[in-house]
Amino acid sequence: MLTQPLLDKLTQLRLTAFRAALEEQLHNPQYADLPFEDRLGLLVDRECTHRDNNRLKRRLKTARLPLPATIEDLDLSASRGLERRLVLHLAQGDWIDQHLNILVLGPTGVGKTFLTCALSHSVCRHDFTVRYFRTSRLLHHITLAHADGSYPKLLHSFARTQLLVLDDWLRDPLTRSQSQDLLEILDDRYGRSSTMVATQVPVAEWHARFPDPTIGDAILDRLVHNAYRLDLRGGSRRKVDSPLPMPSI
Numbered sequence: 269m270l271t272q273p274l275l276d277k278l279t280q281l282r283l284t285a286f287r288a289a290l291e292e293q294l295h296n297p298q299y300a301d302l303p304f305e306d307r308l309g310l311l312v313d314r315e316c317t318h319r320d321n322n323r324l325k326r327r328l329k330t331a332r333l334p335l336p337a338t339i340e341d342l343d344l345s346a347s348r349g350l351e352r353r354l355v356l357h358l359a360q361g362d363w364i365d366q367h368l369n370i371l372v373l374g375p376t377g378v379g380k381t382f383l384t385c386a387l388s389h390s391v392c393r394h395d396f397t398v399r400y401f402r403t404s405r406l407l408h409h410i411t412l413a414h415a416d417g418s419y420p421k422l423l424h425s426f427a428r429t430q431l432l433v434l435d436d437w438l439r440d441p442l443t444r445s446q447s448q449d450l451l452e453i454l455d456d457r458y459g460r461s462s463t464m465v466a467t468q469v470p471v472a473e474w475h476a477r478f479p480d481p482t483i484g485d486a487i488l489d490r491l492v493h494n495a496y497r498l499d500l501r502g503g504s505r506r507k508v509d510s511p512l513p514m515p516s517i
Contacts, residue, residue: 327396337389
């Protein structure tokens with residue numbers, strides 16, 4: 269087969285990285301010394317890498333993480349309350365296959381959002397689907413869905429997401445209807461998918477923040493009892509990372 273028709277067929281098959289790598293081989297005489305199997309292996313590797321990168325980009329676009337954090341960026345020192353072995357284990361995503369949850373706890377500014385984004389980015393690398401929400405914005409999104417009739421479709425999309433991240437969990441007071449909506453989302457996910465929440469509110473105070481104790485019991489039952497807990501310690505990372513000099517006193 270002539271070279272150009274072959275290249276055209278590769279484009280037709282959407283093997284764009286394979287085609288680019290083949291053109292590179294055709295224009296570089298050094299590849300001529302390699303056995304056919306080695307050259308073919310290099311072409312296949314290029315296409316696989318290209319597809320893996322594109323799949324990761326799509327997953328990260330869907331996740332809408334607010335920070336470009338990765339596991340490699342994390343400060344896993346003992347002073348922050350993180351167990352290195354556990355965090356690296358969670359980064360692999362096996363807990364999602366087991367339909368478990370994660371609770372990221374700690375005071376304001378300690379780095380909870382950064383940690384949730386790093387873990388979310390890592391599980392995207394392992395081919396899990398992720399969606400991130402600040403809880404207040406999720407509740408606003410649900411209110412709009414009720415108004416325009418898209419609420420059942422929204423519930424279905426949440427149920428299909430393998431990891432749902434809820435940041436600033438229980439920071440603001442909840443109404444009874446908001447609590448019911450959260451319970452419905454978590455009920456669809458229980459035993460089928462995973463949820464990660466980040467909050468400055470200690471777990472012992474969660475129940476009192478629900479206007480209906482029965483709903484509070486049901487939500488805690490679906491979130492807490494099958495969850496890993498990551499308790500972050502230390503001062504505010506915003507102060508540590510601030511580029512502004514501290515004023516003299």
